[in-house]
Amino acid sequence: MQKPRQTTIIDIARALRVSPSTVSRALHNHPSISAATKRAVLEMAEKFDYQPNLLALSLLNKKTGIIGIVVPEITGYFFATVISGVQDMVSSAGYKLLICQSNESFEEEKKLLQDMALLRVDGVLISPTFRTKTFDHFDRLKNAGIPLVIFDRDCPNYKADKVLVDSYDGAYQAVEYLIKTGRQHIAHIAGPIAFPTFKQRLDGYLHAHYDNNIPIRSELIVYSDGFSSDYGVDALEKLMICNKKLDGIFAVNDAVAIGAMRVIREKGYRIPEDISIVGFDDESYAQYYFPSLSTVWQPVYELGMLSAKILLDHFANKEPRESYRYEVLKPELVVRDSSPPLY
Amino acid sequence: MQKPRQTTIIDIARALRVSPSTVSRALHNHPSISAATKRAVLEMAEKFDYQPNLLALSLLNKKTGIIGIVVPEITGYFFATVISGVQDMVSSAGYKLLICQSNESFEEEKKLLQDMALLRVDGVLISPTFRTKTFDHFDRLKNAGIPLVIFDRDCPNYKADKVLVDSYDGAYQAVEYLIKTGRQHIAHIAGPIAFPTFKQRLDGYLHAHYDNNIPIRSELIVYSDGFSSDYGVDALEKLMICNKKLDGIFAVNDAVAIGAMRVIREKGYRIPEDISIVGFDDESYAQYYFPSLSTVWQPVYELGMLSAKILLDHFANKEPRESYRYEVLKPELVVRDSSPPLY
DNA sequence: TTCCCCTACGCAAACCTTTGCGTTAAGCCG
DNA sequence: CGGCTTAACGCAAAGGTTTGCGTAGGGGAA
Secondary structure, three states, X not given: OOOOOOOOHHHHHHXXXXXXXXXXXXXXXXXXXXXXXXXXXXXXXXXHOOOOOHHHHHHHHOOOOEEEEEEOOOOOHHHHHHHHHHHHHHHXXXXXXXXXXXXXXXXXXXXXXXXXXXXXXXXXXXXXXXXXXXXXXXXXXXXXXXXXXXXXXXXXXXXXXXXXXXXXXXXXXXXXXXXXXOOOOEEEEEOOXXXXXXXXXXXXXXXXXXXXXXXXXXXXXXXXXXXXHHHHHHHHHHHHHOOOOOOEEEEOOHHHHHXXXXXXXXXXXXXXXXXXXXXXXXXXXHHHOOOOOEEEEXXXXXXXXXXXXXXXXXHHOOOOOOOOOEEEEOOXXXXXXXXXXXX | OOOOOOOOHHHHHHHHOOOHHHHHHHHOOOOOOOHHHHXXXXXXXXXXXXXXXXXXXXXXXXXXXXXXXXXXOOOOHHHHHHHHHHHHHHHHOOOEEEEEEOOOOHHHHHHHHHHHHHHOOOEEEEOOOOOOOOOHHHHHHHHOOOOEEEEOOOOOOOOOEEEEEOHHHHHHHHHHHHHHOOOOOEEXXXXXXXXXXXXXXXXXXXXXXXXXXXXXXXHHEEEOXXXXXXXXXXHHHHHHHOOOXXXXXXXXXXXXXXXXXXXXXHOOOOOOOOOEEEXXXXXXXXXXXXXXXXXXXXXXXXXXXXXXXHHHHHXXXXXXXXXXXXXXEOOEEEOOOOOOOOO
C-alpha cells in the first residue's frame, strides 16, 4: 500500500517561494521573521494539514520522547496498576510510553532492552524477571546513556535507581496481626524463595514469630514452586494431610490464599472461626471474595508514579549522577472478614 | 547528562579509510564488496559495538516497525489479555508494540492517535472509548496511510476492519440457560445501554425471553450508569426493595455480578438455591469466587491475535483494499456453582 | 552622499543510513 | 600494447528538521 507522502516543511516553502528555514522559524514564532510571512506560513500549514515529522526531529535532537517500561507480565492487577501510575506521570511530562512484557523470560528481557536501545528511548523502567541474575544488558543501556530505574523487584548487588516495596514489613505486619488476634499455629505458604520478594515475606513471617516468642514449626511452612491459585490448593492439601494443628495462614499472595480457602472450605473448616487467613497484594477481587480477604495492600499506583518521577528527574539533571536513589515504600495491612480482630 | 555518541557507520568507515557506503554494503553482505573488506568491517563493527540507528532507518524507509494499540484501560483482565495476544502476534513478526490507554476519555483518545500519527507507527489497533461517536481522528490516520483495526467495541456505521465478540449471543446463551434450568423470574442488571456492547447484552436477554415464551417484566431490568461492582450492589438493592419475585440474575459483567452476590447474601438469600446468577467476561477471579461464578467466556487472547493478524496482513498487501474484514468471535457459557444445571 | 545598522531571510551542515550510478584500476584478450 | 570487461569501491542524494552564520537591501544618521 503506497503511503501518501506527508506534507513537509519543504512543500510549504516551495508553495510560498521561501526557504525551509524560514518556514521552520515561522512555525516556531522566531523573532526574525516578519509578521506577514508568519501569517502566510501558518495559513499554508493549516491548509496542507502539516504535521512535523517526529522521526526527523528525534534523529536531530537525539531524543525520542519515548520512555520504555518492561514488566514480567501485564495481565494482573499489580503491574497493570503500576503502569497506570507511570503512564499518568510520563504523559503529563509529554512523554510517550512503550510498554513491553518479558513473560518472566530472561532472553525476552534482554531482547526487549536491546530493542529499546536501538529505538533510542530516552529512559527505561524495568521490573526484572525472577530469572534475571546477570545485569550486562542493564549496563549496556547505561553505557548508551539511557537512564534506568528498577522497580518492585530488587537486584541485590546491582547499582541503579530503585523503587521497591517493603515486602518484609508487610509480611511482618500480617503475621504479627494474626498472633495478636490469638492465633498460635500459623502456616506460611511461601513462594519460590529464590526470588528476593518471596524470601522477604518468609523472613517477615519468621521474625514476627521470634519477636513474639512463638516457636516456629517448620512443618507449617510450605515451599511452592509458583504463586498462582493452584499452588495454594496444593499447599493446603499438604498441610491438611497430616492433620496438623493449624489456626492461621499467611499466604504469599492473594491468588494462593484463595486457592487455599477453597480447600479449607471443602475440608469442612470455617473461615475465620477455625482458620484465619491473610494474603498479599490486595488484588481487586480480594474485597469481594466471600469471606472478604484480609491482605497486605501495596502503594502500587504510587510505586509507578515515583519510579517515573525519578526517571524524569534524570532528564532534568544534566550532570551524570554518582549516587543512586533507593526508595522503599511501605505496605499496609488491610483487615477484612477472613481474619477478624477478635473472635 | 551528555549522551555518549553511539558509534556510527561513519566511525567505522573512518577507521578503515573507506567510505560509509562500503561499510553499509559490507554489513549487508553485498556481493560487490571484497571478502577482505567485509572481514575488516565486521571486525571493526564488533570492536566498536556498532548498533544501527533505527531512527535514521525509519526516516529513510518510512516505516518504524512499531504498531500502536489504544485501549480504554489496561487494568483488568480483558484488555490485558487482548494485549498479550497482540503482543505475541506482532513480536513474532518483528514489530514492537506501543501500548496506550485512553481512560475512556475521548479527548485522550484523539491525542493518542495524533501522537501515533506523528510517530509514524506502521499500524494501529484500537478499542474505542464508549464516548467515541465521531471518527474524524480515525480518518486522519487512514489518510496518512496508517492502517487501522477496531476491536471489541463496535463503531456502528463506520467503515473499517473490525474484530468483535458477539455479546448478543453470549447473553442469549446465558439467559436461555437460566430459563432451561427452571428459572422464570430473571432479572438483568444492564450496563449503560448507550454503549453498543451493553445494548447487545440486553437484547440477548430480551430475545431469549421471547423465544422461550417467557413474559418480560420490565421491573426486573435495572439500568446502571456504570459497570463496576458498586453498581451491582446498587442494582440489587433496588431490586430487593420491592420484594419482587426473583430467582435468577443475568449481570452485564462479572464485577457487577459479584457486587450483586454480596447483597443477595446479606439479605439472607442463598446462591444458587434461591437465586441463580450468571455474569459476563470470565474474569480471573470468577472461578475462585464462592460460590464459583457462572459466566460468559470470551476468546480474549484469540481476539488479540486475530486483530493483530489482520493488521499484519495489511502490510503484506501492497494494494489498497476496497473491502473491510469483519470478524465476529463467539463467546461460550461457562457453568459453575452459582447456577447449577439442576436443583 | 556615504556609511552603518538592522530587518528578514537563505545557505549549508548535521543527524545516520541506504542505494543508484559513476569511477578507478586491474586483468584479459587479441 | 591498446581496448575492453569487471571487480571493488566512492559520490551524492534522499529522508525532514533545526540552527549558526552569512547576506542583501532598505532606511536612517552624519
